[in-house]
Amino acid sequence: EAPVIRPVRTVQVFSTGGSRVRTFAGTTRAGLESQLSFKVSGTLHKVAVKVGDAVEAGAMIARMDATDYEVQAQSTAAQLAQAKASARSANADYERIRGLYENNNASLSELDRARANSESATAQVRALAKQLEAARLQITYTQLKAPVDGKISAVNVQENENVSAGQPIAVLSSGSQPEVEVSVPEVFIAQFHPGMSVKVTVAALPGQELDATVTEVGVAPAAGSATFPVTVRLTRREDGIRPGMAAEVAAKFVSTDKRDRFLVPLSSVGEDDAGRYAYVAEAQKDDPNLATIKRHQVEVGELTQEGLEVFSGLEDGDLVVTAGLSHLTDGMTAKLQTR
Known part of the structure; x- marks a missing residue:
């Protein structure tokens, strides 16, 4: 058995005890990462970027098929044109009846009816004008553009896919100073504080020790572990660093213990x-x-x-x-x- x-x-x-340097493993990330998504749903017509591309603010990231939104805008524009013609006719009719009423050739009820028709037609024009403005705005939403300068660190879709409003299309990494997130055992977490100076080494940059500062200290352990997340930010930009690289953070701890x-x-x-x-x-x-x-x-x-x-x-x-x-x-x- x-x-x-x-x-x-x-x-x-x-x-x-004593003064010791401890190292903690982690991964690099951009100082700022933005999930880029459309505000409308539709079929993805063109993906204009790939991972690693540097883009400027306003650059095209992706474009969806705008045909349905253009048809809707054209239909609304036609309705608006018809409503404007009806409003002109209703306004002219009201002015004519008001003149007749002032000469006692039309009743008050006829005047009230003409005024109501004129006001209703004018309100319809205003409503359709707002609908047309919204429809044209929807067309602009079929183009996804970079909000700031940065690099594309992820592309999550392919052309001809149906995408939903709010669905992540790409990730834009910006910010001049990369960050490293490490997992720190609970026995050390109390010794970390924002503003603390540390050293960072990145596997892709052998032999280089980079200066960094602690920016965030987790107040709760990561799910399923006894370690706490700590974020440090490099004091200057390093072109060789990309998000997701293996890195180590070295922190010096000084204890008052005699042994x-x-x-x-x-x-x-x-x-x-x-x-x-x-x-x-x-x-x-x-x-x-x-x-x-x-x-x-x-x-x-x-x-x-x-x-x-x-x-x-x-x-x-x-x-x-x-x-x-x-x-x-x-x-x-x-x-x-x-x-």
């Missing part, structure tokens, strides 16, 4: 005749979802609000098991449980 593989929950630990220490949950440390110990889960190369459990003798300090101090026996990045120590043995295989 195959042995039962027990799941374990872990926490990744890092020492908090290196790790902070772990109280439930992570056990005690027996050999002393205090913790279990560390080492991910297996063949299956990263499985781990080999290793027992580490540890030296502990005080129990603080942040957790139990551990001064020796652990290393940066260790996955420390947080519960169920009595069911574990050194060398056993366990399943890593996602947090």
